[in-house]
Amino acid sequence: xxxxxxxxxxxxxxxxxxxxxxxxxxxxxxxxxxxxxxxxxxxxxxxxxxxxxxxxxxxxxxxxxxxxxxxxxxxxxxxxxxxxxxxxxxxxxxxxxxxxxxxxxxxxxxxxxxxxxxxxxxxxxxxxxxxxxxxxxxxxxxxxxxxxxxxxxxxxxxxxxxxxxxxxxxxxxxxxxxxxxxxxxxxxxxxxxxxxxxxxxxxxxxxxxxxxxxxxxxxxxxxxxxxxxxxxxxxxxxxxxxxxxxxxxxxxxxxxxx
Amino acid sequence: xxxxxxxxxxxxxxxxxxxxxxxxxxxxxxxxxxxxxxxxxxxxxxxxxxxxxxxxxxxxxxxxxxxxxxxxxxxxxxxxxxxxxxxxxxxxxxxxxxxxxxxxxxxxxxxxxxxxxxxxxxxxxxxxxxxxxxxxxxxxxxxxxxxxxxxxxxxxxxxxxxxxxxxxxxxxxxxxxxxxxxxxxxxxxxxxxxxxxxxxxxxxxxxxxxxxxxxxxxxxxxxxxxxxxxxxxxxxxxxxxxxxxxxxxxxxxxxxxx
Numbered sequence: 090x091x092x093x094x095x096x097x098x099x100x101x102x103x104x105x106x107x108x109x110x111x112x113x114x115x116x117x118x119x120x121x122x123x124x125x126x127x128x129x130x131x132x133x134x135x136x137x138x139x140x141x142x143x144x145x146x147x148x149x150x151x152x153x154x155x156x157x158x159x160x161x162x163x164x165x166x167x168x169x170x171x172x173x174x175x176x177x178x179x180x181x182x183x184x185x186x187x188x189x190x191x192x193x194x195x196x197x198x199x200x201x202x203x204x205x206x207x208x209x210x211x212x213x214x215x216x217x218x219x220x221x222x223x224x225x226x227x228x229x230x231x232x233x234x235x236x237x238x239x240x241x242x243x244x245x246x247x248x249x250x251x252x253x254x255x256x257x258x259x260x261x262x263x264x265x266x267x268x269x270x271x272x273x274x275x276x277x278x279x280x281x282x283x284x285x286x287x288x289x290x291x292x293x294x295x296x297x298x299x300x301x302x303x304x305x306x307x308x309x310x311x312x313x314x315x316x317x318x319x320x321x322x323x324x325x326x327x328x329x330x331x332x333x334x335x336x337x338x339x340x341x342x343x344x345x346x347x
Numbered sequence: 348x349x350x351x352x353x354x355x356x357x358x359x360x361x362x363x364x365x366x367x368x369x370x371x372x373x374x375x376x377x378x379x380x381x382x383x384x385x386x387x388x389x390x391x392x393x394x395x396x397x398x399x400x401x402x403x404x405x406x407x408x409x410x411x412x413x414x415x416x417x418x419x420x421x422x423x424x425x426x427x428x429x430x431x432x433x434x435x436x437x438x439x440x441x442x443x444x445x446x447x448x449x450x451x452x453x454x455x456x457x458x459x460x461x462x463x464x465x466x467x468x469x470x471x472x473x474x475x476x477x478x479x480x481x482x483x484x485x486x487x488x489x490x491x492x493x494x495x496x497x498x499x500x501x502x503x504x505x506x507x508x509x510x511x512x513x514x515x516x517x518x519x520x521x522x523x524x525x526x527x528x529x530x531x532x533x534x535x536x537x538x539x540x541x542x543x544x545x546x547x548x549x550x551x552x553x554x555x556x557x558x559x560x561x562x563x564x565x566x567x568x569x570x571x572x573x574x575x576x577x578x579x580x581x582x583x584x585x586x587x588x589x590x591x592x593x594x595x596x597x598x599x600x601x602x603x604x605x
Contacts (some may be wrong), residue, residue, distance in 0.1 A: 134393030134422070135456045143542075143554040164392070164457075168556065173542045195469060197588055198393045199422075211453060211537055235605045243601045250593040270603040274589040279469055284401075284431045296401040298426065323603075325593035327585075330455055331532040335508040335583035343501045345528040345581075347493045 093119035093181035093245050096209070098166045100130040100188065100201025103150065103158045107187035110230040111219065112151050114237045115184060118245065122180075123156035124170040126163060126201075131190070133201040135208075136162045145169055163205035171212050182245055183209030186219035187237065189228050193220075193258050193312040194276040194304070197326060203256055207328050210254035215244045218254065222316055223261035232267060233259040236321050240270075249325070256324040260316055270321040276313035278304040351377035351439035351503050354467070356424045358388040358446065358459025361408065361416045365445035368488040369477065370409050372495045373442060376503065380438075381414035382428040384421060384459075389448070391459040393466075394420045403427055421463035429470050440503055441467030444477035445495065447486050451478075451516050451570040452534040452562070455584060461514055465586050468512035473502045476512065480574055481519035490525060491517040494579050498528075507583070514582040518574055528579040534569035536562040 095115045099108040103125040115121045127144070144160035157174060159166045167183065185205035192200040202218045209216030219237055221228055240257060249255060256275075260267060282300035289295055304313050312322035353373045357366040361383040373379045385402070402418040415432060417424045421443065429437075443463035450458040460476045467474030477495055479486055498515060507513060514533075518525060540558035547553055562571050570580035 129398060132395045132397040134391070134395065134462065136392040136394040136420075137390045137457050137556065139390040139556055140387060142545075143556065145552070145554060162394075165556070168540045169542060169554070172540045172558075173544075173554070195586065198465070198469075198586060199395050204392065207456070211456075239603060239605050243603065247600050250590065250596050253590045253593050256588075270605075272594050272597045272601075274591065274594065275587050277587070282426045282430045284427060286431075287400075294403070296403060296427070296431070298395065298397055298401065298423070300430075323597065324588075325590040325597060326588040327590045328453065328456060328588075329533050329535070330514075330582075330584040330586075330588070332508065332511045332583040332585045333532060335511050336530050336532065338508050339530045339581065339583060342505050343530075345497060345501065347497050347528075 094178055095119045095121050096170050096180040096183045097121055097123045098125045098163055098185045098205040100126065100133060100163045102126050102129045105189060106227060107189050107230065110234065111184055111187050112154055114234050117238060118241055121154045123151060123154060124159060124166045124174055126166060127158035127160055130162050130201040132199050133162045133204065134199050135164055135204040137164050138162060163201040164208045167205050167208040180214050182241060183214045183216040184219065184241060187230055188220035189226065190224040191220055191222040191258055192218065192256060193316055193322060194278040197256050197275060206254040207326065211328055215249045216254040217241065217244060217257055219257045221259045221261065229262035232262050252327060252329060253325045256326050258312060258316055258322045260319045264319050267321060268319050270323060271315040273312045273315050273322045273324050274310055275324050276304060276311035277306040278302060278313055352436055353377045353379050354428050354438040354441045355379055355381045356383045356421055356443045356463040358384065358391060358421045360384050360387045361414065363447060364485060365447050365488065368492065369442055369445050369495065370412055372492050375496060376499055379412045381409060381412060382417060382424045382432055384424060385416035385418055388420050388459040390457050391420045391462065392457050393422055393462040395422050396420060421459040422466045425463050425466040438472050440499060441472045441474040442477065442499060445488055446478035447484060448482040449478055449480040449516055450476065450514060451574055451580060452536040455514050455533060464512040465584065469586055473507045474512040475499065475502060475515055477515045479517045479519065487520040490520050510585060510587060511583045514584050516570060516574055516580045518577045522577050525579060526577050528581060529573040531570045531573050531580045531582050532568055533582050534562060534571035535564040536560060536571055
């Protein structure tokens with residue numbers, strides 16, 4: 090039997106520790122190819138590069154693994170991998186990460202890590218985004234390797250329901266031992282921004298976006314609860330955003346004649 | 348009674364014809380404030396600016412309307428409007444667009460127009476993204492003004508269901524008269540990319556992303572069908588991406604012990 094083909098990408102850039110860890114684990118499961126950004130792309134959401142050109146360069150920073158660095162976003166990387174680098178070969182699995190930092194709850198929308206996974210799912214490939222709730226560049230990933238492998242194996246063996254990408258978050262190493270895995274819903278939480286207003290040496294105003302993550306969710310079946318209680322969270326994510334339940338409400342309540 | 352406060356943004360930039368049209372219509376409904384990108388941001392998805400600084404400058408390109416141009420993405424604009432420009436005032440309505448070009452189907456994920464609307468919804472404000480299926484810079488918006496006003500009025504009067512932003516697309520002017528409005532689901536369609544490989548004057552390779560939009564959806568209850576049949580499409584969109592139906596599948600089928 091042929092080894093499964095596994096496409097690896099991320100949003101922290103091809104030199105980050107998280108993607109090195111992910112490549113290491115995926116090499117135990119199949120043939121790995123890496124197409125990842127040449128620079129950090131955190132917070133890029135599902136951005137794609139349409140008004141500018143893209144660069145794509147092969148490099149050899151991973152042992153025994155074909156790897157390309159791309160000037161674009163994580164979604165660009167998956168598109169280039171699928172439609173240019175791999176041409177007729179379709180990956181059996183797309184994995185993105187391991188992100189340095191949480192992508193729980195609403196962060197899924199801003200996450201470059203998850204946009205690579207969602208792009209894979211749009212292309213009909215089983216796809217997973219992995220994130221560690223630790224933003225530091227030298228974060229310790231050692232405690233999550235066995236979970237990454239187990240989740241990827243489940244996907245390779247059993248697939249994922251159609252039209253879905255998995256958003257997997259891991260508690261940081263500093264916590265006690267991981268208690269297990271919870272399949273969850275996205276928590277109702279959001280960022281409460283504060284803009285730090287400063288002045289440049291020429292006296293012109295500029296801002297840094299800052300803020301706090303605020304959890305409004307009192308449930309125990311969501312990803313914020315899982316992480317806070319030292320479980321791995323898995324949220325199955327849609328790319329069909331339709332709020333089906335709202336269609337009849339709008340049809341009933343609204344007067345849309347002009 | 349106070350006039351409703353309406354926040355206007357877009358992704359084509361503050362000087363585009365689409366946002367001028369939208370401001371014009373919104374002035375008939377309330378007090379308008381504009382916070383929009385200072386340059387085109389198409390395809391930015393839900394990107395936010397976290398590794399760089401943001402600029403925000405007041406300008407007076409709209410008659411009788413306070414307007415700011417921002418160096419960031421559409422989502423940045425809404426965040427800056429909500430948490431810095433408007434401070435204690437909460438808009439009664441957030442509108443984004445009118446985009447020059449379609450944002451039907453899967454394009455909702457790549458759309459900067461819709462990211463502004465979705466950001467508004469995350470902040471608990473009734474929000475609508477408007478797009479015209481005509482990419483040209485001098486697109487004719489005259490046939491959609493009455494619909495923009497009617498839809499915005501419905502939202503101001505009746506609100507939208509919680510956790511939802513509206514994705515509104517209009518047929519181009521060149522078509523026959525608009526037949527009416529359809530509340531739809533997102534069509535199952537996607538972009539089939541082709542990468543146009545070129546070489547720069549120094550002999551280094553680069554790419555342009557190109558491709559075709561392919562509709563795989565045979566239904567008649569979706570936004571692609573509506574536009575193709577000369578209806579205005581309204582898709583209510585979620586920002587909770589959870590695939591609730593998949594949670595039990597994963598819990599039943601998978602072995603997630605490590």
